[in-house]
Amino acid sequence: MDARSTLIGLSYLVAASLFILGLRYLSSPATARRGNRIAALGMLIAIVVTLLDKQIVSFTWIAVAIVIGSIIGALSARLVKMTAMPEMVGIFNGFGGGASALVAVAEFIRLTSSPTAVMTLDVSITTILGVLIGGITLTGSFIAFGKLKGFISGSPITFPMQQPVNVLLLAAALVLGILVIAGTPIVWLFYVVVAIALIYGVLFVIPIGGADMPVVISLLNSFSGLAACAAGFVVKNHILIIAGALVGAAGLILTQIMCKAMNRSLANVLFSAFGTGDMAAGTTSDEQKSVKSVDSEEAAMVMGYAQSVIIVPGYGMAAAQAQHAVRELSELLQKRDIEVKFAVHPVAGRMPGHMNVLLAEANVPYNLLYDMDDINPEFPHTDVVLVIGANDVINPAARTDTTSPIYGMPILDADKAKHVIIIKRSLNVGFAGVDNELFYNKKTMMYFGSARERVQELIAEIKKL
């Protein structure tokens, strides 16, 4: 090994260590920012030393591509609204997967067009895996992006024989993939595999509903890491394998956490087209159920004279951009010596940790935010729970009604507090398509309207008290 290769190899080792250290620092909000910068430094080192590689002979086009990518990346990072974070992460997953797939394709072309190059079996296997995983990640992420942005309907899109078609496609891709690499590589068949991967990515995400996006984005995150791994095997570069495996693990852990928080298996999330409504077998026995609706004045009275308040934010808060008003409300209550806490359900919103980021943006200190397990024992001795645009995560049916599709899902015990005020636009069912019996509870007050306007009115009324 010459001096240059040694330098490159050792620098990659440093970069890999920085990635791991960076992730470690993410275990506390106090050190997280430093952690992110350490990981970024690792990436910079890896990129710079790669440019020293003797294989690289031309830099002009590389420079052009890097400049273009940096401008797009920096602008989108600057301009994106915090409420649009799920879309942003979604589409970035796609770019990562796409880049890995393109690397695998380019390497395949090089090895099959050169008369001297030999394609060993391990390289051909990982090439196929790279284009499959990368291709699925690319188009799957674009669909997820479209769903989150509202370009594509957020509800599941289904068609007859959907699952058999999907399974068939995936099987075809695998069989053709093996055919491509068994013996002399068959070039045209390779492109068929690429095309199938891209189509499968679309078909795989369209039947998944909006509120299941936390799972999909986590899974695609994991895929983008695994695609980078595969690309690492193809170009025989260990730093790609290490970094890819770290990301793959991160995405997988998040996927697991999200599924557990909904008490559903990954297979159920991916294949059941949950939220189409046709499986809402829950108890909708139409005995006249009465709802108590309140106006701002009444809601303000209940909250303003409470001693403890727990706020439960949901996707409705994000959709109405109500996080700043919510922060103002919490500060106003604190000034009246009311204890305020926030209860965040793991799957609230459209991606893991979505509510936390929004509330952080609005300057709510993160130590006021509590996870489900920590806050649940506190509900029984809390005066008022204010639910803002959340539904399924507080539905007591998950505890009691064995026929409900959400039975078994861990929920926030909002119904155990003395009073519950629910800000919601209507009595409509939530994502799971089931009625929420908490709405009809005697201690519940429905406070209809858009989250932001209602919270602002509440603030005005409490100030008058």
Add this chain to the structure above:
Amino acid sequence: MPEELLIGLTIFVLSAFVGFEVITKVPPTLHTPLMSGANAVSGIAIIGALLVSGRQDSTVTLILGMVAIVFATINVVGGFMVTDRMLEMFKKKENKE
């Protein structure tokens, strides 16, 4: 099994274990930054893209490599920057008392 593949697999499996250990400790509050940060790290594909396009074997691989570089750079630059922007906002309650 080629030795190179064996070494690669070893590295892959061990890294995945390290990843699981380290990432399990990330609290739910930081799950969004974790995801966007991890996302930026998956932009490591840029290394592969640099190697592929820098060789200039043919126009096709150069173009594919360049598109890959653009994609991966968006991922790296955008990912780390947006994560930084998010983490800057996470503040503890200052003790006024």
